[in-house]
Amino acid sequence: SRRAFLGAGAVLGASALLAPTRTGQARVPAPFAPTRTVALKAGEAELKLLGPDRPATRILAYDGEPFRTLRLPRGTRLQATFLNGMHEGSTLHFHGIRMPNEYDGVPTLTQPLVQPGGSFVHLLPLDDPGTFFFHPHCDETGQAGRGLVGVLIVEDPRDPAFDAEHVLTLKDWRLADDGGFLELSEPNGASRVGTFGATRTVNGAVSLNLTAPAGGDVRLRILNVDSTRIMDIGVEGGEAWLIAVDGHALRPVRLDDLPDGVWRMGPAQRIDVHLRMPRDGSPVQVGDYRAADIYHFATIAAEGKVARPRKGPLALPKPELPRPDMKKAERFSFTLQQATDAAVKDIALPPDDPLAKALLDSLCVGSTTYWGIDSESWPTGSRRNVPPPLARMTTGRSYAVEIKNETRFPHPVHLHGHAFEVLSSSLDRLPRHFADTVLVQPGEAVTVAFVAAPGDWVFHCHILEHMETGMMGWFRIV
Ligand code: C2O
Ligand code: CU
Numbered sequence: 001s002r003r004a005f006l007g008a009g010a011v012l013g014a015s016a017l018l019a020p021t022r023t024g025q026a027r028v029p030a031p032f033a034p035t036r037t038v039a040l041k042a043g044e045a046e047l048k049l050l051g052p053d054r055p056a057t058r059i060l061a062y063d064g065e066p067f068r069t070l071r072l073p074r075g076t077r078l079q080a081t082f083l084n085g086m087h088e089g090s091t092l093h094f095h096g097i098r099m100p101n102e103y104d105g106v107p108t109l110t111q112p113l114v115q116p117g118g119s120f121v122h123l124l125p126l127d128d129p130g131t132f133f134f135h136p137h138c139d140e141t142g143q144a145g146r147g148l149v150g151v152l153i154v155e156d157p158r159d160p161a162f163d164a165e166h167v168l169t170l171k172d173w174r175l176a177d178d179g180g181f182l183e184l185s186e187p188n189g190a191s192r193v194g195t196f197g198a199t200r201t202v203n204g205a206v207s208l209n210l211t212a213p214a215g216g217d218v219r220l221r222i223l224n225v226d227s228t229r230i231m232d233i234g235v236e237g238g239e240a241w242l243i244a245v246d247g248h249a250l251r252p253v254r255l256d257d258l259p260d261g262v263w264r265m266g267p268a269q270r271i272d273v274h275l276r277m278p279r280d281g282s283p284v285q286v287g288d289y290r291a292a293d294i295y296h297f298a299t300i301a302a303e304g305k306v307a308r309p310r311k312g313p314l315a316l317p318k319p320e321l322p323r324p325d326m327k328k329a330e331r332f333s334f335t336l337q338q339a340t341d342a343a344v345k346d347i348a349l350p351p352d353d354p355l356a357k358a359l360l361d362s363l364c365v366g367s368t369t370y371w372g373i374d375s376e377s378w379p380t381g382s383r384r385n386v387p388p389p390l391a392r393m394t395t396g397r398s399y400a401v402e403i404k405n406e407t408r409f410p411h412p413v414h415l416h417g418h419a420f421e422v423l424s425s426s427l428d429r430l431p432r433h434f435a436d437t438v439l440v441q442p443g444e445a446v447t448v449a450f451v452a453a454p455g456d457w458v459f460h461c462h463i464l465e466h467m468e469t470g471m472m473g474w475f476r477i478v
Contacts, residue, residue, distance in 0.1 A: 101455025129156030130247020138364030172197030194228030215309030266412025377470030
């Protein structure tokens, strides 16, 4: 209940708990916010991905739990200790959370790499309600590709009451017949559309059979945590509305009113969908309709029924995010490109022991460059340096950033530490909404705007192979 949520802070009131103590988007946990302490230990776990009678796969997980899920009330101050129980360096990054830069988890830029056996304490103000996730920010193709991903749900006591809620975390796996992993990245994939997994899962299972009352209101939190795949999420058999993107509420959009009746979602993107179950008790299917063979990942059967079904969508409370001032916004434009031949040659490293490379290379990325942003790639130069910042910005000022895709492939582009407003798309396909990642189609230009928060924040494609072969830059905000 709201009362329990406020707890010790009740005297101060919710607004005091959530009050920013610096300008712009900078968030520092209010001193009296209730603190939750968690330890997240990265290490191996077993999961039967090929079927009950087939060999299990040794995946990576936090605390041995595939897709370890944290559920915390908005206003919590989260103290998360990352423990590295793996044989390679890593860091922990809370994707989409607006936080002090020092807890962002980007090796070299915001902290040193956490070596095997090491740890790092993150202190995060959970100001924004919504569906988030966390993952390593080092050798992501290898670590997240083998399953090292967790889910963070920040609950808002003001949300409407749903009759059921289901979290659906989508990820594919590249498996050999013996349950082991195939090469997680191949040059042909990394330099093009990506290296896909053939074993598709939701919450680590092939598909889910779920229930909800007939006529009832269901909240689906759908996360695309795959390394590569872009999905077209749709619902068959019930009325459904898109009510949040990347955790942030938007005015509900009927899925049927979207192009092809689906929401196209790249790696790292999340949506919340409000589904109203049919009154006649018939089941509902949720799927990815992009590929020729549709992947139905969840079937929701009616169990019981609600006495008085409601009408229309249940909207979530409006996000309380800093709104960019478009009259005063400074404009930037960045172009997503194939890397120049010079950059490719410059960065090429002699092939070496992958383990030694992971331990020694504090940049945590591949040894090849295929991509760039505005003619820069990450890393740059034969010494594998961090490139100069793409932009220098001022804390508290508004910026409009145009992202132009000059390549032949789609790229989901993510900015750390901010929620941006997606203002427009040259292909005119997106409703205005807040997000932390936006999919930019080949030939498309998408403009996003935000109020700058202090720190060094990376800006990268979230197709993990693209990011690790050059499509990453950063903004210095002072
Ligand atoms: Cu999911 Cu650099 O982020
Ligand atoms: Cu990309």
